[in-house]
Amino acid sequence: MxxxxxxxxxxxxxxxxxxxxxxxxxxxxxxxxxxxxxxxxxxxxxxxxxxxxxxxxxxxxxxxxxxxxxxxxxxxxxxxxNPVAVPPSSEPAAPPAAAAQAPEPAGETALSSGPGPAQEQALSRAGTVAPAMTRPAPEAAAEPELSAAPSAPPSGSLPALPSVLASVAAGPLAAHTAQRALPGVPEGSEGDRWFAHTANLASTHPNFTQQARSTAFLDTHTGVLVHRDQTFRIDLPTASAAEILNTVFHVLPGGVERIYITAGAPWHRQAAQHPFLKDSVGAWLNAPAPGWRTDTGRGKDRLAGHFVHPRNPVGRYQREQGEQHVEIRSVGEWFDADGVEPVVVRDAFVLLWRALRRFWPDAVLMGSPSQTGRDLWTRTIPTKGQYADGFPVLSEELRGLFHATAGQGRTELITPPRVPARLPALVEYDRTFAYAKHTWKSGVGTPRRVTAATFASWSQKEQTKALFACGHWHVRVTVPAGWTHIGILPAPAPGDRAWHYPAAPGTTFTTWAGGPEIHTALSNPHTPWKVEILDGVVFDDGKPLDDWSKKLREAWSSLTAQAGLNGDPGQRTAAHLAARAVRALLLYGIGAFAQRPRTVTGTTPRSMERDVPPDAEIIGFDDQTITWQRPTGFTRDPNAHPEWAAHIWSSARAALLSQRHREDSTYAGALHAPPGTVVAFRTDAVYLTQPQPWPHHGQPGDYLNKGHLPGPVPAPTTEDELLTLRDRGRAAHHAAPAPERA
Structure with missing residues (x-):
């Protein structure tokens, strides 16, 4: 040849x-x-x-x-x-033989982000020694607030926290298939090496001021363009990236550095020509733009290249000749602006900036809420005292462990026969500004490993204290016999980073979970679960996020009040959107701490195909351009703290099940609703078949009744069906008289 x-x-x-x-x-x-x-x-x-x-x-x-x-x-x-097997008809979240997993001793699994579906395999291991948690006598209550109660107390009371007894040997477990294996910490010196910080990498107070960027707001459907106090109407027949850039820069000769698309979603206009939205977005971003090229980054803001997201993409462009840089972004990153005019969106950003300036005199709104939220947090890092040198970043191995084993919000749809085929009603309760409730405590200092043997050697008081501290635990869990309610602890399900919540009596599985969820499993208002400690990562308790969160909560409260009191409809809407943006600052700021392994997206002309990186995956192409992506692993991010995100997510998932309201002397959450009435979870929301008397005082974490669709209604079997019923329920709820809404 x-x-x-x-x-x-x-x-x-x-x-x-x-x-x-x-x-x-x-x-x-x-x-x-x-x-x-x-x-x-x-x-x-x-x-x-x-x-x-x-x-x-x-x-x-x-x-x-x-x-x-x-x-x-x-x-x-x-x-x-077999008490370990899962009856298929009672656990729709996983295949019938996939809901239980044998224990996974530390040191037998190499650290990874979790195998894909092709790598899932059955595990059959035995003989692991671990301290088991069982229910104590009433006098063993560890918390004064948790009083002894019958095995099935009424809503508003909780049983005592079970004590932690001596270690017991686990018997052999049956093999199960299609269960995703989670990584563990290696034994010996290799595992000990993980429990350290990355050298010369810490979150410190910045010594520079962010530079504000000139911003315009554009509705590509109507052609309305707003820049500062000016409003224009432009013609965008195709709304391509090139057309937007050239038309905006023609109208604004001085140019802008950021263009927010408020409506129109131009990247979806050719969606019918592509099998997936992401392909449509990639084609739109990478279409030829004469006079422009993909931005390569500059200064301290090193983000470069397009970000291909199915709904909120980011296009970064630079003039072929000159130094003009501009981003095209979706305002949907900040809030839902559906039906809102660009001038009101601009006012929302102005109100947001003013609210933040009360607490951060140098506050600057960056491109996304995650960037802005984390930048504001760095400006709360103390310059004096114990952490004047900053908060050190964990070893890359521990960050990888948190990445692979700490899930985010709970998303679950419970289908018949676990709920009636026709629901008597669908009632939505959403936790107001939920994550702000769980930022008062986070783990700091050098992490400590707690092995099964170490945990077993501690006194009950020491064990309880460890579980209430900021920690991440490798556990073997057994659902108690006779259990009739929802699942409590997340278990790895088939698929990449998928989770489900086993609830069938007798199910045994191995997982990682935070202390708040383990506490909920042990002290739930029905029957304590059996939890065996296999390994753990524990931190000292600190408050690295408390000041940041308090300031954001005050800004949110101020804007929420404005939204309720302002007499101008446009300003009311702007204040409401600004309050939603504050929520996004905290929500996505916390997500940014998780520091997922980065994936770089790039493009290469078809004529230069041999220049595509050898480890890249081709995700799209057309006649001119190849779009590819490749993983780059963890970067040396000084603000990577997945341990903080994991603790907040665990706390939020636990509060979705059970949350005490001290001022009302009652409890709220899905476990305080009758068995069989929970239909679904969506991050901060729970959907039930009947209303609950849960208090709402407008404070972070309170359960707000946002929707009530009277029945009978068919039980949703897909997410789309649930969202359709949710929207109908919200409309019906808002149309109801005020006393009925309350």
């Missing part, structure tokens, strides 16, 4: 690659649609897997894996003698 033939064969290979990519995308879409249709059919009370399987062209096992409620009764019967 000569060079000419070689190059010709390469060209033909690229054509085949492009065809395969398109065919795979089409196949994935068809398979997704098929799974949704199967899930919808499973909601029919007389649906049978035997009839659906041939219609779908799948086996019975495949059908049950997609819709576990269709599992034949014989599988349930066969599972009963």
């Amino acid at each position: 000569d060079a000419r033939t070689y190059n010709a064969e390469l060209a033909e290979l690229r054509v085949l690659r492009d065809g395969i990519r398109k065919a795979q995308a089409a196949l994935e879409k068809l398979e997704t649609d098929r799974a949704r249709k199967i899930t919808a059919l499973a909601g029919y009370e007389k649906a049978k897997a035997e009839r659906i399987a041939p219609a779908a062209g799948l086996s019975l096992a495949d059908i049950v894996a997609i819709a576990p409620i269709l599992a034949p009764d014989r599988l349930v019967t066969a599972a009963q003698p």
